[in-house]
Amino acid sequence: MTKEWRPRIVAFFCNWCTYTAADLAGVSRMKYASNVRVIRLMCSGRVDPQFVLDALTRGADGVLIGGCHPGDCHYAEGNYKMLRRFQLLKRLLRDMGIEEERVRLEWISAAEGDKVKAVINEMTEQLMKLGPLGLPQRFEEWDKEVTRLEEEIRGDAAGAGCACAAKLQKPAAASKSEVAHV
Amino acid sequence: MQSTKENTRIGFYVCHCGHNIAAMVDCADVAKYVKGLPNVVLSRDYKYMCSDPGQELIQKDIREYNLNRVVVASCSPLLHEHTFRSATAAGGLNPYYFHMVNIREHDSWVHTDRGEATAKAKALAHAAIDRVAFHKALETKTVKINPDALVVGGGIAGIHAAMTLANAGKKVYLVEREPSIGGHMAKFDKTFPTLDCAACILTPKMSEVGAHPNITLWSYSEVAQVDGYVGNYKVRVKRKPRYISEERCIGCMDCISQCVFKEPKFEDEFNEGLGKRKPVYIPFPQATPQIVVIDPNVCLNFKRAKGPDGTPIVSDKCKKTCVEACGDKNAIDFTQKEEIKEIEVGTIIVATGFKTFDSKRIPGYGYGIYKNVYTALEIERLVNASGPTGGEVILREGKNPDGSPKHPKSIGIIHCVGSRDKKTNIWCSRVCCMYSMKLAHLLKEHTDAEVYNFYIDIRAPGKGYEEFYNKLLDEGVHFIRGRVGEVTDWAMTPEEEGKLVIRVEDTLAGYVRRIPVDMVVLSSGLEPQADAQDVRRLFNMSCGTEGFFLERHPKLAPVNTFTDGIFIAGACQGPRDIPDTVAQAGAAAAEALVLIDKGYVEQEPNTAFILDEECSGCKSCVPLCPYSAILYDETRKKAHINEALCKGCGTCVGACPSGSIVQNLFEDEQIFSEIQGVLAYD
Numbered sequence A: 001m002t003k004e005w006r007p008r009i010v011a012f013f014c015n016w017c018t019y020t021a022a023d024l025a026g027v028s029r030m031k032y033a034s035n036v037r038v039i040r041l042m043c044s045g046r047v048d049p050q051f052v053l054d055a056l057t058r059g060a061d062g063v064l065i066g067g068c069h070p071g072d073c074h075y076a077e078g079n080y081k082m083l084r085r086f087q088l089l090k091r092l093l094r095d096m097g098i099e100e101e102r103v104r105l106e107w108i109s110a111a112e113g114d115k116v117k118a119v120i121n122e123m124t125e126q127l128m129k130l131g132p133l134g135l136p137q138r139f140e141e142w143d144k145e146v147t148r149l150e151e152e153i154r155g156d157a158a159g160a161g162c163a164c165a166a167k168l169q170k171p172a173a174a175s176k177s178e179v180a181h182v
Numbered sequence B: 001m002q003s004t005k006e007n008t009r010i011g012f013y014v015c016h017c018g019h020n021i022a023a024m025v026d027c028a029d030v031a032k033y034v035k036g037l038p039n040v041v042l043s044r045d046y047k048y049m050c051s052d053p054g055q056e057l058i059q060k061d062i063r064e065y066n067l068n069r070v071v072v073a074s075c076s077p078l079l080h081e082h083t084f085r086s087a088t089a090a091g092g093l094n095p096y097y098f099h100m101v102n103i104r105e106h107d108s109w110v111h112t113d114r115g116e117a118t119a120k121a122k123a124l125a126h127a128a129i130d131r132v133a134f135h136k137a138l139e140t141k142t143v144k145i146n147p148d149a150l151v152v153g154g155g156i157a158g159i160h161a162a163m164t165l166a167n168a169g170k171k172v173y174l175v176e177r178e179p180s181i182g183g184h185m186a187k188f189d190k191t192f193p194t195l196d197c198a199a200c201i202l203t204p205k206m207s208e209v210g211a212h213p214n215i216t217l218w219s220y221s222e223v224a225q226v227d228g229y230v231g232n233y234k235v236r237v238k239r240k241p242r243y244i245s246e247e248r249c250i251g252c253m254d255c256i257s258q259c260v261f262k263e264p265k266f267e268d269e270f271n272e273g274l275g276k277r278k279p280v281y282i283p284f285p286q287a288t289p290q291i292v293v294i295d296p297n298v299c300l301n302f303k304r305a306k307g308p309d310g311t312p313i314v315s316d317k318c319k320k321t322c323v324e325a326c327g328d329k330n331a332i333d334f335t336q337k338e339e340i341k342e343i344e345v346g347t348i349i350v351a352t353g354f355k356t357f358d359s360k361r362i363p364g365y366g367y368g369i370y371k372n373v374y375t376a377l378e379i380e381r382l383v384n385a386s387g388p389t390g391g392e393v394i395l396r397e398g399k400n401p402d403g404s405p406k407h408p409k410s411i412g413i414i415h416c417v418g419s420r421d422k423k424t425n426i427w428c429s430r431v432c433c434m435y436s437m438k439l440a441h442l443l444k445e446h447t448d449a450e451v452y453n454f455y456i457d458i459r460a461p462g463k464g465y466e467e468f469y470n471k472l473l474d475e476g477v478h479f480i481r482g483r484v485g486e487v488t489d490w491a492m493t494p495e496e497e498g499k500l501v502i503r504v505e506d507t508l509a510g511y512v513r514r515i516p517v518d519m520v521v522l523s524s525g526l527e528p529q530a531d532a533q534d535v536r537r538l539f540n541m542s543c544g545t546e547g548f549f550l551e552r553h554p555k556l557a558p559v560n561t562f563t564d565g566i567f568i569a570g571a572c573q574g575p576r577d578i579p580d581t582v583a584q585a586g587a588a589a590a591e592a593l594v595l596i597d598k599g600y601v602e603q604e605p606n607t608a609f610i611l612d613e614e615c616s617g618c619k620s621c622v623p624l625c626p627y628s629a630i631l632y633d634e635t636r637k638k639a640h641i642n643e644a645l646c647k648g649c650g651t652c653v654g655a656c657p658s659g660s661i662v663q664n665l666f667e668d669e670q671i672f673s674e675i676q677g678v679l680a681y682d
C-alpha cells in the first residue's frame, strides 16, 4: 500500500440537527478529514444497532451516530430512545472486544457545524491510533477457531456444550461460516 | 411504473455546480466510475443540474433511455431534493424513484485533497446507486391547512405580521406576554435615521390591531403547549389573571386615580424603573389593549402569599376604592383565575424579539455602582416626552446648589457594551451604533451638553445611515475611537472632581485618554430572550450558537424554521433594526399565506407500517412512539400503526426485535445497501 492508512468512518446523522450541522460546516467551508461517509436518517432513533454492526462487519473502523441534543429531537424523544439502545450496543461491542472509541454517539445541533468538524477530526485521530478494526478478517479467524473447537468437540464425541466463542450474533452481513453455527 | 430489481435502469448525474464541486471533485471520473456499477444505464456529468436545462436533461433521458431510477450527485438534499424529485416526476416517473447524493456540503466544500474528495464522491454515489434499486413508488400525502394563524409576540414584528394576515382576510390570534403590545419600539422617543417619532408611527398600528375584526388579541398571555403538525396545530394559551374583566373595562382609568395609594410607589417596568406606578396601572398611555392591570404582588387586597396553585390569595383587607371608582362598570374582579384557551391554527409566526445585554455583567463600566451610569433603554425613556420626566434629562444623582435637579453638561456614550467581545457576546448587535448616534443627537438637543461617542467601528450600513453619521459630525458630537477600559469616579485632576471619568485608549490618537463626564450611557447589545430555549422547544425550532432562533436557510429560507408551518420574524432571529424587522414580518406573513391560500400541504411519505404476518406482538414498539401512533390489537395480538399520526421518525423501526416495521424511504434494505455502498472502495 502506497497511501497512508486512513480509518473508514460510517456516520448516521439525523436529518434535523446533525445532518444540517454538517451542511452548515460545508456552507462555512470548514475543513475536516475526508474519510467519513454520512448516511442520512430522519432521526437518530431510526438507528438500528444492526446498522452499526453491519457497518463494522463490512469494514468500517468506526461508526459515528449524530442526533439532536437531549430535549431537542424533532420528534420529541427519538434521541433518548437511541441513547438507551446505544448503552446496550456498547455492552455488546465490549463483549466482542471492540474498543469503546470506535462507536460514538454525539449530540450535535443544527448550529454546531464546528462540532461536526471537531468530532470527525478527533475520531479520525483516535482511530488512527487504534489502527484498523479488521472485523472481516477477525470473523475469518473466529470462524476458524469455531471450526477447530467443533472438531475438538466432535473428537470428544460428547457435544457437551458450545456456549463458547459464538457469543456474537452475527449481523446481516454474514460470512459463509454462519452456516456452521446452525 | 413499477420495476423489480432485475430490470432496474438507473440514470446518474453528477453536477459540477460551476466550480463549487468541480474544483475539488473530478466529476468526469466519478461519472466514469458510476457507469461501471450495476444497473446503471447512463452516467453523465453536467455543469448545473438544478438549472432548467439540467432538469430537462433528466426528463429527456428518462423517456429516451427508459430509465426507472434517477440519482443526482450535487448539493444537499435539504436544498434541492424537491427540485429533482419534481424533474423525475415531470419525466413520467414516481418522484420517489429519485435519490440524491450530497457531494458539495459534505464533500467538495469541506475537503482539501482532490483525490480524496473524488474517492469520497464515488463511494457516496455508489451507495446511492445501490440504494435506489430498492426504492418503491410512493404516494405523497396531502394535509389540509387550517386557515387561522397564530402570531406570538406583539412587538413591531408581531404587529406587522398579524396586520398583514388580518388584512388578507385571515383570522389571527396575537399572543403577547406583557399587558400591552408594542415591544421595545413602544419605549422609544424617536427612531433612527429619520428621527420620526416612534409613537406616531407605532400607536396607530397598535390601535388598528386592537380594533381589527380579524384579530383576537390576547395580551398578558403566553403559549403553554403546542401539538400537531403543519396545517393543524393545537395550541393552549395561558391567560394570566389581570384581575380586570376585559369585556367590562372601558379604559377610563378612574380606578387608577382613586387607588388607596395616592402616589405611585412601585417600580415601573415600562419606564425601566425610572418612574413609579400604582398597584393598578396601565403600562403607558397608548397601551393596547386599553385595559388596566392589577399587580397582585403589591395590591393591598392580596395577602403577600400564594395559594397552593401559585395564585395570590385575596385578603379583602383593602378599602377597594378602585372598585368604588369603577362603579357599575364592575370591571374589577379579584377572583379572576388563570385561564387556558385552546385554539386550532394552521400556521404560527414566532416574533418574540430580544432582550438587552445586562450591563452589570461588565462591572468596570459602573452600571448599578454609579447612579449616573444609564442603559440606553433608560435614556430612551428619559428623553421621551411621555417618559417619567416628561422628556427632561435630569441626573439620578446630584443637585444644583439651589436644590433643583441637575442637567448633565457632558455625556459619554459607550458603544458595543456586551457586543463584539469574546468575554461576553461575539456578535455585532447591528443597531447600537445607530441608536447611540440617535441618542447623542437627542441628548444634545435636550441638554446642549458636550456628547462623546466611544466606538470601535461605526457601523452604519443602512439607507440614510451613513448620512446620519455625517449629520452628527456636523452637529459637533465627538467621536473617539477605542474600547473603553473603565468608568471610574476616582479623580486625578481638579476638573475630574465629582465627575465620572471614562478611561479609553484613543486608537486614532494613539494614547490613553481620560474624559470626565456627568452622565454615562451604555449602549448595551441585543441578546436572545431569557426564555428563548423554552420557546424554541415549545415550537420545535432550533437555536443558533448565540441562542437566536435558527432559520431554515440563511439565504433562501430566512423566515422558515425546520418545522413546517412555523415561521420566525424580527429580532428573535438575530439583532436587527425596525425596517428589517418589518420587512421580515411581511415575509413571514407571506409564507404563511402561501400555505393558507394553497389550502393543503404535501407531506413526505416517510411513515412507518407494520408487516402484520411478521409482528410477534411483543409490544416493544408501542411505548416508543412519541405520537402514540402505534395501537395494539389485544384480540389479534398484533401492533398496528395509524398512518395519519405517524410522523416518520423511524424510532419504532429501529427497535422492533422481529424486524417487522418498515419505514418508507428508509427501509432496512435501503440503508443496508447504502452502508455497503459507502464502504465499497479501497
Ligand SMILES: Cc1cc2nc3c(=O)[nH]c(=O)nc-3n(C[C@H](O)[C@H](O)[C@H](O)COP(=O)(O)OP(=O)(O)OC[C@H]3O[C@@H](n4cnc5c(N)ncnc54)[C@H](O)[C@@H]3O)c2cc1C
Residues within 6 Å of the ligand: B152, B153, B154, B155, B156, B157, B158, B175, B176, B177, B178, B181, B182, B183, B184, B185, B188, B190, B191, B192, B193, B221, B222, B223, B351, B352, B353, B354, B355, B356, B376, B377, B380, B431, B435, B438, B529, B535, B569, B570, B571, B572, B576, B577, B578, B579, B581
Ligand atoms: C435602545 C434601543 C434603541 C433602538 N432604537 C431603534 C431605532 O431608533 N430605530 C430602529 O430601527 N431600531 C431601533 N432599535 C431596534 C428595535 O428595538 C428592534 O428592531 C425591534 O424592537 C425589533 O422588534 P421585534 O418585534 O422583533 O422585537 P421586540 O420589540 O423585542 O418585541 C417582542 C415582543 O414579544 C413579546 N414576547 C417575548 N416573548 C414572548 C413570549 N414567550 N410569548 C408572548 N410574547 C412574547 C415581548 O413582550 C415583546 O412585546 C433599538 C433597540 C434598542 C435596544
Ligand code: SF4
Residues within 6 Å of the ligand: B610, B614, B615, B616, B617, B618, B619, B620, B621, B622, B638, B639, B655, B656, B657, B658, B659, B660, B661
Ligand atoms: S415491536 Fe415489532 S413485533 Fe413488537 S409489537 Fe411492535 S411491530 Fe410487533
Ligand code: SF4
Residues within 6 Å of the ligand: B607, B608, B624, B625, B626, B627, B628, B629, B630, B641, B645, B646, B647, B648, B649, B650, B651, B652, B653, B663
Ligand atoms: S416511525 Fe416514529 S412516529 Fe411513526 S409510528 Fe414509528 S415511532 Fe411513531
Ligand code: FES
Residues within 6 Å of the ligand: A014, A015, A016, A017, A018, A042, A043, A044, A045, A066, A067, A068, A072, A073, A074, A075, A077, A078, A079
Ligand atoms: S430528529 Fe435529531 S435526534 Fe431525533
